[in-house]
Amino acid sequence: MHLYRKMSRLPGKVILILLIFLAGISILTAQNGLTINGLNQASYVYRAVPDSLHNYFYDSFAFNLVYRDFSFGMKFIAELPKYSIEQSELLAELNPDRLNLGWKELYASYNRNNYQVYAGTMEETFGSGLIFRSYQDLEMDEDYRVNGFRFVYDNKLRVKALYSAYNNPINRGKLDLACGADLQYPVLQPLTLGVSVLSLQSFIGSSYKEDNIFGGRASFQEDWMDASLELAQRFKEYSNDDGTAIYGNLSTYFGPLQIGGAYKYYEDFDYFNHLQDIPxxxxxxxxxxxxxxxxxxxxxxxxxxxxxxxxxxxxxxxxxxxxxxxxxxxxxxxxxxxxxxxxxxxxxxxxxxxxxxxxxxxxxxxxxxxxxxxxxxxxxxxxxxxxxxxxxxxxxxxxxxxxxxxxxxxxxxxxxxxxxxxxxxxxxxxxxxxxxxxxxxxxxxxxxxxxxxxxxxxxxxxxxxxxxxxxxxxxxxxxxxxxxxxxxx
Structure with a gap:
């Protein structure tokens, strides 16, 4: 009965969204500039191991609609249940908490000239990813994408700003917050400077803990040399154990010979929700x-x-x-x-x-x-x-x-x-x-x-x-x- 109630609540608002979507398509298809594409991925897994659940099924149906400067997308996901490569997440028997299906990963965006307004599920990176990276790794079955709002201006000056939420990895049903901005500008022909600001609100224990991160970076690119340096400081509002991160690399070329090196220094710079990609x-x-x-x-x-x-x-x-x-x-x-x-x-x-x-x-x-x-x-x-x-x-x-x-x-x-x-x-x-x-x-x-x-x-x-x-x-x-x-x- 628990599973039936969960599935019976599925359509509700989704039906209304689909009706509006279909009505919109019927109008737009009569005009020029409409593009629709999509992907359906279905997988069935039979695991031949004693004392284990044997049958797993997963399906995702995603579509994207692009009309002039506007784009919209949705994905239907069915996990009945989904097979996990993580040893600790394998099931001995069917568990109702691992049965999920519904329309997820909605997004809408508007692109005009050099700027973009985006709302929904997103992947994003500030700089090298040391300070912030929201991503999905399908091979490793990891999903660190965030949901929220993003503004991008991409010209000589590149600006990103986002305000988003993501699922707490320990407290199921609770959301954490991530908001920040990233700016990048080519000061000289080979030299580019960037700065990032990020604030994280993570629910740990019985309350939200705040982390504020500030960072700067520089990159130098010429035909014979590539070099970059990134510095970041993490301030914990709930602790005196602030964090520091330094990463730099350099490579140069002498005809057939290429040589390079890198240096890293990290102290208390691992995030609770892993929204980063540490070199x-x-x-x-x-x-x-x-x-x-x-x-x-x-x-x-x-x-x-x-x-x-x-x-x-x-x-x-x-x-x-x-x-x-x-x-x-x-x-x-x-x-x-x-x-x-x-x-x-x-x-x-x-x-x-x-x-x-x-x-x-x-x-x-x-x-x-x-x-x-x-x-x-x-x-x-x-x-x-x-x-x-x-x-x-x-x-x-x-x-x-x-x-x-x-x-x-x-x-x-x-x-x-x-x-x-x-x-x-x-x-x-x-x-x-x-x-x-x-x-x-x-x-x-x-x-x-x-x-x-x-x-x-x-x-x-x-x-x-x-x-x-x-x-x-x-x-x-x-x-x-x-x-x-x-x-x-």
Whole structure:
């Protein structure tokens, strides 16, 4: 009954909106300049795991209407329920709180000359994203978009101003606030200056907590050099632990040689609602510690180079280190590759290493993996073969463990059919190859119609740690079937 009542309340105001929308279309279609496009994405997941919910379904139908300077859009979303890659969010049985459907993500905008007025669900970034970034990551199933009002003026002087709300990540049903402005102006031909102001109101505990952030940035771009520097200060109205952020990078070019570096310093600059994209200053976008987001307490340096030689060859090298204020927590990130590119053939070999040390909790870990990639771009049957052999070593106090995670993948196509074959494994040691876990998978993609693609995945995925935007998550392993159909109009 709970589900029925929730679904029965769905139409109400939505029917009125749709009737007005349809009436508007009937008038506008008789005139010039009307454009309607959209996308429907449907997916079905069968998870073949004992003691788990097996069936998941998700569908989104989105359309956009553009008429002269005005645009409008809506999206219908059905989660019955939606499959989550987050290990902690997987269901053992059907839960009514995870069944949702309705018209969401509405927006309307008006563009004229150099300015825009926008209201609704939005993605936005101030500068590099260090101070503010509202975004959606479909691959990682993360949604940090805000809903509200935005004004943009885009000319030599660029101005953004927004006042918005977003869902509190802990207190369900409560909204937090984010409002701010960003200005950018090219002072000289190669030099651009910018300033950002942001205020956050987050419901924490039993009351709203206010954060005010002020920042400035400068970027310098010439044919032979790119450089940028961003500074920010965070003032907590509820605490004396104010925050500071500094990030700068520089790259320069000397013929076939490119070299660059970056510096970061963050102290108490991690937001409660993660409405930011903190530059991590390392090749693999790794956090200082897996168990906490970036921005709390860290400093680091990065250096990289790329050298092209003998017409077809390129050598790449990247190294970074980071540490906390007392250097009891440290990490290093290393990457090197040799690439060969000629006509329609590319090949590369690489080596990656990520090492983290936490003396406070007597924890050490190292991930290292050589890899290769071979791509043959033929006219009929392009072929890509890639692989890596990951070695994971850990020590917690006096306990030392290690294992291997090899992975191989073959991508090809036959006319319109794209095919991907993958094999992953988990070896305790090399003497237990026949007793180890193997995870094969097949993925097929085919354009059923000019505007419709279908995708079928059957097999297993290992899951594991994935770091993105300053946050590390543990993706759940998967075994089963995924079917997707996407239609554009």
């Amino acid at each position: 991590l200053a390392n090749y693999h976008n790794e956090t200082l510690v897996d168990s906490q987001s970036s921005g709390l307490d860290e400093e680091g340096l990065q250096g990289w180079m790329s050298f092209a030689f003998l017409k077809y060859w390129t050598f790449n090298l990247d190294y970074a280190e980071a540490w906390n204020h007392n250097r009891k927590v440290k990490m290093n990130d290393f990457f090197v590759s040799l690439d060969w590119n000629k006509d329609l053939t590319t090949a590369s070999i690489s080596y990656s290493q990520i090492e983290k040390i936490d003396e406070i909790y007597s924890h050490w870990q190292k991930e290292s993996y050589p890899g290769f990639n071979l791509q043959l771009i033929g006219k009929k049957n392009p072929l890509t073969l890639s692989g890596e052999f990951k070695i994971v070593e850990k020590q917690v106090y006096d306990v030392v463990t290690s294992h291997y995670e090899p992975k191989f993948q073959l991508d090809t196509s036959f006319n319109k059919l794209s095919c991907s074959l993958a094999l992953q494994s988990w070896w305790k040691d090399l003497s237990h190859l026949t007793q180890s876990r193997y995870m094969p998978s097949v993925q097929l993609k085919y354009p059923l119609f000019p505007e419709t693609d279908i995708l079928l995945f059957v097999g297993k995925e290992a899951g594991g740690k994935v770091c993105r935007n300053g946050i590390c998550r543990y993706v759940a392993p998967f075994s089963g079937l995924k079917f997707e159909i996407n239609t554009r109009f």
